[in-house]
Amino acid sequence: MHDRNKDCLAALREGKTGTWIRPRISGADALGHVISGGDVDAAAERFVRFAPILTMLFTSGAWDGHIVSELLDFHGPDDANWLVKGDHALPMTGSIKARGGVHELLCIVEQIALSNNLSLDRLTTPEARSILGSYRVVVASTGNLGYSIGVVGRAFGLVAEIHMSADAKAWKKDRLRDIGADVVEHACDYSETIARARVAAENRRDTMFVDDEGSRHLLTGYAVAADELARQLDARGVRVDAETPLVVYLPCGVGGAPGGITYGLKRRFGDAVATVFVEPVASPCVMVALASGLASPPSVYQFGCDNGTIADGLAVPRASALMLDAVGEAIDAVVAVTDSAMLDWVRTAWNRSALRLEPSAAAAFAAHAPFNLAAKHEPEWPRLDRATHLFWATGGSKVPDPEFTALLSPDYADAEG
Template identity: 40%
Template sequence: MTIVKGKTMEKWISEFPDLGPVINYTPFYWSNPYVKDNKTAFQGQPLQLKDIQDAEERLKRFAPFIVKAYPETEKTRGIIESPLKKGNQIKERMETITGQRIPGALYIKLDSHLPISGSIKARGGIYEVLKYAETLLLEHNLLSEKDDYSKIAEDKYREFFSQYTILVGSTGNLGLSIGVISAKLGFRVVVHMSADAKKWKKDLLRERGVQVVEHPSDYSKAVEEGRKEAENDPQSYFIDDENSEDLFLGYTVAAIRLKKQLEEQEIQVSLEKPLHVYLPCGVGGGPGGVAFGLKAIFGDAVKCYFAEPTHSPCMLIGMMTRMHNEISVSDFGLDNRTAADGLAVGRPSGFVGKVMEPLIEGIYTVSDEQMFRLIAEMADEEGVHLEPSAVTGLMGPSYVVQNYPKVTEEDTHLIWATGGSMVPDEIKKAEYQKGLEYKIIPDAK
């Protein structure tokens, strides 16, 4: 008999009936019973709107450095931002695939095409590295907040940063973003990678001068080893994907940028015209930060949903049971093996889970077969190649329409496409071909 945290499996399922399909790898939508109105949800939160605004100001200070270090950001004046694209064709296709009409317009937020590291991790990862760099320079009187930060690209600053090491544990994209920006600044960088991390990501990091430490185990072990190594070196700084407020704040800034993009495209967001946002979720930092920012900016007019692999629904299990990081998918016999490497996480962030518990409308799961099919659909319909994890948002609107009958033509659906543009061509082709093999996606239940 399987005992999990002192309870039999039968007892768990009797207390949480929705656990049944989840632990059987069945794609499933869970409506969060703990969600609160925005005013109540933000009471007592460790972060507030002023913290998001502070993060945005810091990124503006660094913009001159970003332009100098990455000329491809010249058009956006050093602001790392992604396009917002209307998805008429993929919307129609998803209606056909799921058999569910989706009232309202559908848009795609292409974080897959963010400059520098081509994924949502370019937000949080790059922000935390820049904040640490700024802190060091201010402490050593090498910089003033009123300075032109483009000077940080000079050799003397690279020499200064070379005394310090940045460490992180990652399944792939976070390590990629942190490795790329840290190496550019001159830091020594060590990325502890889990077994799920794709080879091309490890190779790219090594090409940039980053030390990659490979672990045969999962994400949690990679984080643990990175944390342990940092504790033994006073000149090192560990970026903690599970607990970092700075990482989280880097993601929240997306909401300020999105508000401007929506206004430019004359997309109204209000209680009468809500915005539904679908976010792929691994340990929780990226989607949690974006959703937190959106809630701070739009209040009750925005509805946020997390998407997870059927094999790694760690946030769903943690939030449903309210055990958060005290429980893992392996406790319930799930194998945590998925093609969505960025979402291959067995235990969620306790910090993010508790912050987001009153703010998230629901969480749903997507199978690997569905992901590959959706890669091919996105490529055919919109000409955009995404990573497996980045297409999980596409299944969200049909679930939401089924569970919330008040969705109308006034609503807007936003798929957060979290990564894909840096995938090597041969892997893109292989993933696309695999997607073509899956002819049918089961209708949403």
């Protein structure tokens, strides 16, 4: 094992911030063959087909049915000009899961419609709701994926069964129950919850299982965001090339969302974009997978980590093997950050730009300093002082006011463990 890998694993055992970095930025040739560009294009077309239907199901505001977030300005330390991808405010569910999770759900609805001779323009009729109501979608979640599947699934009339790990926040479970979803609570971590949900869905008639560890539809739904971002950067006149690279900081749980986005970004920008996955020091599942060099993703418990973190969306002990097959060689860096750093950035993001972020989303900002320090010591990395730094805000706009106010207190303690 390389000394740099030993060093980052040693830092994790001590509960300290750690950085794993590839010796040089990877290009599109590092992408695996789990999904293809054609798969991503098909996902983009599916989102367009369903846009009129989504506007009928979610009628608040002047939304046009397209799942698009703003590209926001943010003043970083020393007046650095940073950009933020505002997926924390995406329509319907207020998190990045409105991309991959909703895409998977649209695939399920489309499959049901085809098997029942329903045209898409009839999906909001009483007849369609009666048919869709005979089908059940099952998913495991630490919070936002389950919330997104539940909210949009119930809007279509599907029965939604959401298995929630011990890390999931109470308010997310309460809101799911309020819209008629079946919430199944498990006193175990995310990996075990997925295993239990998978068993619960087996051999059940008219039941579809959304597999966060092994779904290609999730990956392609997230990957669509790359072309959206490219259009926004172009509209701002932001160049992305070898001289002015793009560095994107992506909060990471099991890996589906950052993995899909990485696929899309590498497909679009090649080695002019560097993707930095960000994890809690207690749950660095992608870091241990890459640094250990093991053939299959190991558990963080094997490396002295306890998976206990305030960032419920990132509390995952084992990375997705499918995601690693798809983009494992294309991940340029992984940074593990502390809970206190995430909380500091929740407050900073709010105080500087009124960004309402969960700790999971604020993790992206906390990775900037340790990553850039590590990159300075890599001789084959470009100088990043000319780079565009972009932080993917993955969720937080739906956090209830009392919960968010508590996060802003310097004396905050996570009452839910």
